[in-house]
Amino acid sequence: MAETAKSGGNLKYIVGGLLALVGAIGVFWFLSRPTPAAAPAPPPPPPPATAERVNPMAEPDLILDEPKDAGKPEEAASTEKPKRVVKEVRGEWDCEGDLARASLQSVIDSNRSQVRSCYERRLKVNNVLQGDLKLKIKVAPSGQVSATAISGTLKDNEVFSCVRGIAAGWKFPPPQNGCAVVQIPFQFSPKTN
Numbered sequence: 001m002a003e004t005a006k007s008g009g010n011l012k013y014i015v016g017g018l019l020a021l022v023g024a025i026g027v028f029w030f031l032s033r034p035t036p037a038a039a040p041a042p043p044p045p046p047p048p049a050t051a052e053r054v055n056p057m058a059e060p061d062l063i064l065d066e067p068k069d070a071g072k073p074e075e076a077a078s079t080e081k082p083k084r085v086v087k088e089v090r091g092e093w094d095c096e097g098d099l100a101r102a103s104l105q106s107v108i109d110s111n112r113s114q115v116r117s118c119y120e121r122r123l124k125v126n127n128v129l130q131g132d133l134k135l136k137i138k139v140a141p142s143g144q145v146s147a148t149a150i151s152g153t154l155k156d157n158e159v160f161s162c163v164r165g166i167a168a169g170w171k172f173p174p175p176q177n178g179c180a181v182v183q184i185p186f187q188f189s190p191k192t193n
Contacts, residue, residue, distance in 0.1 A: 092147060093138060097175030099182065107172050108184055118162035119154075119188045129156060130189040135167055139180045143172045146179070154188060 115135075123129050131154035138147035148167050150160040163186075 093136070093149075093181050095138060095175075095179040095181045097139070097141070097178040097180035099139060099172060099175045099180045103173045104182060107170055111166065111170060114166045115163055115186060116188075118159050118166065121162070122156050122159050123190060126156070127190065129154070129159075131155065131187075133159065133163060133186045133188065135163060135184045135186065137167055137170070137182050137184070139172045139175055139182065141174055141178050143174045145170050145172075152186075159188075 119129070131152060133150060133152040133154045136149040136151075137145050140146040145168050148164045150164055152160075154160070
């Protein structure tokens with residue numbers, strides 16, 4: 001029995017020695033392994049090309065005068081010479097044509113009540129709704145409205161959608177020199193009795 005205890009005591013040293021040997025071999029193998037070449041760093045991105053920024057909603061050459069309340073008719077147009085209405089910026093809104101101010105004002109005035117009705121319908125839902133609306137239209141060489149855009153402080157998408165739909169049906173005299181772009185301001189506030 002004494003011999004069994006002695007040999008069992010040496011077994012733990014043998015197992016420990018084998019484990020240390022295996023560990024040393026593993027460390028040696030890991031350190032002697034060739035390291036993969038690091039991938040070259042990607043080249044820095046090229047500097048951005050400097051380009052002039054273009055604001056497609058830049059103010060046009062002319063904004064028509066608008067009465068304080070868009071629902072009220074304006075006085076008769078004066079007998080001014082026709083003026084160049086708009087030369088707009090690039091893209092869909094790029095036009096070189098001209099519209100006579102009097103004919104432009106006539107179409108707007110004849111449709112002002114329809115625009116006001118879009119606002120009045122929403123005023124019944126929100127009795128404090130007020131603000132301005134800028135309607136931008138592109139008049140094709142035929143005189144038909146071919147594009148519309150709306151912005152402003154009114155912040156009511158239903159009014160915007162209604163006005164765009166109405167303006168899309170407007171008919172102007174054919175512009176001189178191709179299509180024309182016009183920006184028309186409207187100011188809306190509840191009527192006071």
